[in-house]
Amino acid sequence: MENEVNGRLTREMRSFHALTMVNIAGAGIAMSMGIATLVNNLLPMFREQTILFLHALNVVAVLAGSVFALRWLISSAEMLDGFQDVRESREDDDPTALIVENLAFYRENREEMRRLILGSRATGAFFLVSAALQLKFLVSQTGSSLFSLMSVVGMALCLALGLAGVYIPSSLGRYTSTWEERLSESEETERRLGELLEGGA
Amino acid sequence: MGGKRTQYEIYWEILTYCRNPQSFTGIIHRCNLNSKIGQEHITFLESKGFLRRLEEGGQSLLKTTEAAQAYLGAFKEMYLELYSRGPEFKL
Numbered sequence: 001m002e003n004e005v006n007g008r009l010t011r012e013m014r015s016f017h018a019l020t021m022v023n024i025a026g027a028g029i030a031m032s033m034g035i036a037t038l039v040n041n042l043l044p045m046f047r048e049q050t051i052l053f054l055h056a057l058n059v060v061a062v063l064a065g066s067v068f069a070l071r072w073l074i075s076s077a078e079m080l081d082g083f084q085d086v087r088e089s090r091e092d093d094d095p096t097a098l099i100v101e102n103l104a105f106y107r108e109n110r111e112e113m114r115r116l117i118l119g120s121r122a123t124g125a126f127f128l129v130s131a132a133l134q135l136k137f138l139v140s141q142t143g144s145s146l147f148s149l150m151s152v153v154g155m156a157l158c159l160a161l162g163l164a165g166v167y168i169p170s171s172l173g174r175y176t177s178t179w180e181e182r183l184s185e186s187e188e189t190e191r192r193l194g195e196l197l198e199g200g201a
Numbered sequence: 202m203g204g205k206r207t208q209y210e211i212y213w214e215i216l217t218y219c220r221n222p223q224s225f226t227g228i229i230h231r232c233n234l235n236s237k238i239g240q241e242h243i244t245f246l247e248s249k250g251f252l253r254r255l256e257e258g259g260q261s262l263l264k265t266t267e268a269a270q271a272y273l274g275a276f277k278e279m280y281l282e283l284y285s286r287g288p289e290f291k292l
Contacts, residue, residue, distance in 0.1 A: 005281055008289055015292040096277045097217070099284045100210050107205035171292060178290040182283060186207075189279045193209040196275055197249065 005095045009102070013087060019171050020080045023120065026164040027073035030123055033157060034066035065126040072119045075112055082109065103186065106179040113176050117169040124165010131158035211242055213276045216251055216269045222262035 041058040045051060086101045134155040138148065206214070214232045223231075229239035243263065246252040251269035255262050265273075 001281055001285065005284055009284070012290045015290055018292055094277075095284075096213075096280050099280045100206065100213065104206045104210070175290050178287055181287045185283055185286065189283050190207055190209055192279060193272075193276060196272060197209075197212075 002095055005099075009095055009098050013083075013098075013102070016175060017080075017083060017087070019168070019175065020076055020083060022164065023076035023116070023168055023172075024073065024080060026120070026161060026168060027069055027076055027123075029157070030069035030127065030161050031066060031073055033127075033161065034062050034069055037062045038066070061126075065123060065130075068119055068123045068126065072116065072123055075116050075119065079109060079112065079116070103179075103182065106176075106183065110176065110180075110183075113172055117172050117176075120165050120168045120172075122165075124162050124169070127158045127165060128162030131155050131162055134158060208242070209276065212246060212251075213273065215242060215246060216265045216273055219252060219263050219265040222255060222257060222264040224260060224262055228263065 038059060041055040041062065045055050082105060086098075086105050089097065089101050134151060138151050138155060141148070141151070211232060211234070215228055218228060218231050225236075225239070225243065228234075228243065229236055232239070234242065243252060246269075247254070247263075249268070251266055251272065252263045253266050255264055
């Protein structure tokens with residue numbers, strides 16, 4: 001049984017680690033895209049020395065998206081740091097210590113994970129809307145082929161980030177429901193341990 | 202060890218760590234406890250006969266007793282069972 005649990009723990013921890021890395025990559029790309037779009041929309045206004053309504057609207061939307069992306073990035077990095085401690089705590093082949101560590105990690109981070117699910121969903125939705133707007137723009141515009149190519153790349157990046165915003169929350173949701181179930185069952189375990197201690201001495 | 206742990210998990214950690222005699226400072230450092238909470242847990246475990254004090258090289262150390270084996274065994278069994286029961290998380 002111990003070997004089976006050890007194997008399962010190793011696989012689960014590897015999966016969660018990969019998920020956190022995807023999260024960080026997604027948040028990082030979202031942040032850099034946000035900054036690039038911000039600069040692109042600010043420059044024309046600086047050149048014209050006036051507030052251009054559409055560009056100003058874009059700046060506000062991108063700033064809002066960037067706040068979500070920054071929060072997403074910081075939360076993911078903090079979670080990765082905490083999870084790294086759990087991974088490094090593995091000293092011998094006793095899986096009990098790792099189960100305790102993983103449970104403690106989940107208890108400490110469950111609220112943050114819920115926020116992360118919401119945050120990455122919001123960021124994903126923002127990029128999906130951006131991709132749709134860029135597609136509409138691509139269909140209607142008659143600019144140079146270089147400009148069209150750049151728009152296609154931009155749209156593809158937005159679409160990828162939008163899809164990441166769908167995939168990450170759904171995977172995190174499965175992770176939280178798996179541990180939520182274990183956590184609710186641990187209440188019964190606690191009751192039994194309490195009884196054992198009461199009967200001891 | 203860190204994170205949010207239940208008192209039973211902290212007892213298990215202290216008892217597992219004290220299989221080899223350990224100082225009070227070593228225990229609270231290893232189990233990530235402050236001295237007040239650490240003292241409360243150790244006093245409780247001593248009252249249950251799960252820990253006993255011994256002197257080694259002029260130092261007061263704590264060691265897990267045979268009486269704690271039932272708790273340690275039950276804890277391990279219950280946690281392995283708890284973990285094995287649910288579905289596995291996969292990407």
